[in-house]
Amino acid sequence: MLIAYLRSILLYLALLVTVRLMGKRQLGEMEPSEFVVSMLLANLATIPMQDPALPLSAGLVPILTVLALELILSWLSLRSIRIRKLLCGKPVILIEDGRLLQRNLKAARVTLDELTELLREQGILKLSSVKYAILETNGQVSAILHAADRPPTCRDCGIAAEEEYLPCTLISDGKLLHTNLRISGRDERWLEQELHRRGCAVSDVMLLTVDRSGSVCFIRKEDTP
Amino acid sequence: MKYLMLGLGLMALLLGSSLFVLWRTACCLDEVAAPLHTVQALLEEEDYESILALTEESQSLWESHRGYFCSIFSHAELEDIDQGYASLIAYAEQEELAELRDAHRRLLERMEHLRRMDLPYYYNILTGFFRLCFDP
Numbered sequence: 001m002l003i004a005y006l007r008s009i010l011l012y013l014a015l016l017v018t019v020r021l022m023g024k025r026q027l028g029e030m031e032p033s034e035f036v037v038s039m040l041l042a043n044l045a046t047i048p049m050q051d052p053a054l055p056l057s058a059g060l061v062p063i064l065t066v067l068a069l070e071l072i073l074s075w076l077s078l079r080s081i082r083i084r085k086l087l088c089g090k091p092v093i094l095i096e097d098g099r100l101l102q103r104n105l106k107a108a109r110v111t112l113d114e115l116t117e118l119l120r121e122q123g124i125l126k127l128s129s130v131k132y133a134i135l136e137t138n139g140q141v142s143a144i145l146h147a148a149d150r151p152p153t154c155r156d157c158g159i160a161a162e163e164e165y166l167p168c169t170l171i172s173d174g175k176l177l178h179t180n181l182r183i184s185g186r187d188e189r190w191l192e193q194e195l196h197r198r199g200c201a202v203s204d205v206m207l208l209t210v211d212r213s214g215s216v217c218f219i220r221k222e223d224t225p
Numbered sequence: 226m227k228y229l230m231l232g233l234g235l236m237a238l239l240l241g242s243s244l245f246v247l248w249r250t251a252c253c254l255d256e257v258a259a260p261l262h263t264v265q266a267l268l269e270e271e272d273y274e275s276i277l278a279l280t281e282e283s284q285s286l287w288e289s290h291r292g293y294f295c296s297i298f299s300h301a302e303l304e305d306i307d308q309g310y311a312s313l314i315a316y317a318e319q320e321e322l323a324e325l326r327d328a329h330r331r332l333l334e335r336m337e338h339l340r341r342m343d344l345p346y347y348y349n350i351l352t353g354f355f356r357l358c359f360d361p
Binding site for chain 1 (some may be wrong): 231233235239243246295298299300333343344351
């Protein structure tokens, strides 16, 4: 058990260093420590699960050790910028003012093909239209276009846009959600009036939402007349 | 802070449990091996009756701790010891001294291996897995 504990600590740290050295583009959408934890947990759980001859402690001790290390390191990375940089790395600028920073591209081990692919995924075809392209710590590329290449906004066009609010679900699959009704600032009397106007009861409603502006979305259940 | 305390608490709990298991395993195995160490002296006198009685006493001690041993050792390791006792008893009944000596030495070695395999020696950390797999 003690050996399992010590080996889990060593292997966790070794994997963390390895994943950091592998580079950001290997990570998908996870931070290095999250990637290591998900990779380790999947394997740690399967070995004692598949082999009933192994004691349960052989699986539990490493899993709990990895969990404890992840809790400690995530707390430390929240508190210290230095540790955060050490564990997660820092974003790398790949394009600045439309100019490809080849040294950074090499350092991040991202090929030009990969960069153009990641930009195309965001609907960007011309490198020159990119003001900044940043390789984030989770391996994603954030691209910011030059002001002239950005799609116009309502403000640019001088159009008064209507604000949108988060809708609050009041009835879901025929069930009234009392807490949401209270949060939305409506009461049961208002709801009764709404339902009466549509000629149905609570049980006939598939979905009824309301937002702060008073806009109601109503969907009736299909099997009701 | 809550998560840090949880993490540190868990690490401390795991370290504490590991050290407790290490200590308890050593105590239990010492208790089980004590009659077998007495057998060592009786082998010179060829007192097969006493050897048999002490081996059975050691085996019953082993059986009394089986639940605990099952939670920390793999089935293969437990079966090794069971097989060791079976051989020792069989050779004692047949009064075959050379085989008895050999079986006794192997059983004590297996117990010593179980006692030492969780000690925090560098070779246990680095090669414990390979030693268990290829050099039982």
